[in-house]
Amino acid sequence: MKHLSRDSRHPVSFELNGRVVEGFSEPRMLLCDFLRHEIGATGTHVGCEHGVCGACTILIDGKASRSCLMLAVQADGTEIHTIEGLTRPDGSFGILQQAFHENFALQCGFCTPGILMSLSEFLKDNPDPSVEEIKVALSGNICRCTGYTEIINACLDAAAALRASKAEAV
Amino acid sequence: MKPAPFDYVRVENVDEAVDLLAEHGDDARLIAGGQSLMPMLNMRLVRPELLIDISHLDELKKIEKTNGNISIGAGVTQGVLATWNDLETELPLVARALPNVGHFQTRNRGTVCGSICHADPSSELPLCLALLEGEIELRSKRGSRMIKAAEFQKGVLTTDRAADELAVSVRFPVTTNGKSFAFTEFNHRHGDFAVVALAASRQGKRISLAVGGVTDKPEVRQWEGLEGSAIADALNDFAWELGGSDDIHATAQHRRQLIRHLGYKAIEETAQ
Ligand code: FES
């Protein structure tokens, strides 16, 4: 068994957007805080810190999850994808980002990283979603600016672009 | 909104976990999916000395059919159960309830056993387990025991689990031929806690209805041969018996009305 004491910081390492990252964490440190403060990956936002708002959603081993409801030490050895990984290698927008940009699907942008990561798993499982299905999928992400209409339109556009491009990853 | 300090142990097997529970009792907390525990840790509603992580144990990740039951291990997430191939045929009620349990992002990590042990009065899986008269398997250094859902859930976030026990699995009885089910709930937004949740079943002339979100734990009633206006009368009696109370989400009267209205719809649906 692996026992990590509260008073010290312990090594944590995982694959972040295809690159191995390492840092140190107390047992109580949340994964979202580890990403932001230890790794410096500040694309993931933190809103409510109790699983309600969805801003901190990331992909852990391919599954959209709340990074505020997981400890950094639990993420050791996993494969994580965050908003930073949606950008193309040349720095241009990925399909989801482009669709959000074109549809004015963000205003303050606080909810956006969580929404994009949620949708990236959702569209993988459901490449041709209905508006109703998108609404259900987005129910775990709170946006206080847009009123969601543009987000839904962006998701429909991204789904169409993905199908047309026959791309695997969003 | 950050957890208070604790030690963290990642155990290799269930035996190690129950040894630690025997040693630390109330000072320790088990974590599997963490979708109920982590919010409580973050808000410092609980401050354990030791967190015992069982989320990665393969021995707890099994869904098995054992003499008339589907046994679901403590590491099985709600998301994994929702995509289990036999769910619709073996546990149609659970198949209907699962999409209402949180959001897909929380179902990706939240476990079935965790939800039942958390014992939130409005939560869907304890409601299904109550209606189906399922059981929970508890293990400690002292031995193992099986306990019926009705005896397990004691009240708001309280169960019969002793501090040294680990719920290794829950057992849902497999559905029998000719039994039909319905599930419905009212909430303010999809995925929020239910204001009132209802699960109904019908076999021949026997109707069962479980209601969650009104009292401190799921309440089940059974009736023989109810038809027409007798259904509405029975639901009205049931609603008044449960009483309910006013809170920020709904008034007691609203809750009673939901039992009458959604209860009727659920019972009707089982007849189709
Ligand atoms: S910050 Fe994690 S869900 Fe709100």
Ligand code: FES
């Ligand atoms: S864009 Fe501001 S909260 Fe969504």
